[in-house]
Amino acid sequence: MNLVLAVDVPPISHVTIWGSGPFGFNKTAAIYLFATVATLLIFWLGTRRKDALVPSGLLQNTAESGVAFVRNQIIMQTMGTDGLGYLPYLTALFFFIFFSNITEIFPFVQFPANARFGMPLVLALLTWVIYNVVGVAKQGPIHYLKNSTIPPGVPIAILPLVMVIELVSTFVVRPFSLMVRLFANMLAGHLILVTFASLCAALWALKPTVVIMPFSFLLLVAMTGFEILVSFLQAFIFTILTAVYIDSSMHPAH
């Protein structure tokens, strides 16, 4: 029975719900609050010394290298100089997603807030609204619809089929896959960590198999390192895909 207790993972609702109703405050909301405050503080405290040309201190270095990273690795690679106006939004998006992912490996927190699909859905819908508004504003509604459903160089015979596919892929699959990618990656990583941690506990409880426990524990440590990479990579991918979608609205393929 001890073993079953060790393997059994309590339902999330038992652990995280501190209040209920639409304004209920739980662990996920607390992590999002932390991510918001951390993003705000880094860019507020890190950019106060406007007279200092040479950056110093952890906060200023983080803020400046974060902005440089988003500018050089995300915007210049996808949108070019036209997209530099989106630098504040994309930087905030990157840091917010990264901070709400990285709590996955914080001791005693150990939960990526993006493993619940509420906030990924909101962020994906925000991206959807931005690239549609940009497309309509830059190309006009008729041209935008034409450019996003008719790819250049398609034979006329299969055009109806291609148009339906492109319409669904641009306006339905894009936000859905953005949401699912972030949410499922963080949920899968969290489940892997939980599985190996429970396995360690179960092997500890059952005396003869305790010799296997170090291997499970080493794999747990290795997966924790891997999850640091994943939470960075998912923030990067969400941000760069937002940039790619905005770019496809700003510069349609001819």
Next chain:
Amino acid sequence: MVLLHLLLAQAAADPTKGLTAIGRGIVYGGAAIGPGIGIGLVVGNAITAMARQPESAGTVRTTMFLGIAFTEALALFGFVLAFIISG
């Protein structure tokens, strides 16, 4: 052993539960085949490109991550679908 007996007892009580679990495994396993091959192709070709032209490694790496993200989405759909299946 205790866990195994418990699982067997559950399976005897409700045989469809085991079938649901098998279905979940098949859904995720099937959904992982194609993206596995696809990510292999993407990364393999990206490494070839980087080895041939190391000065373009930065651009190739960004595009590689994009390609991985698009390919991986299919496997993740299967992962989510495996959770949605209930019986």
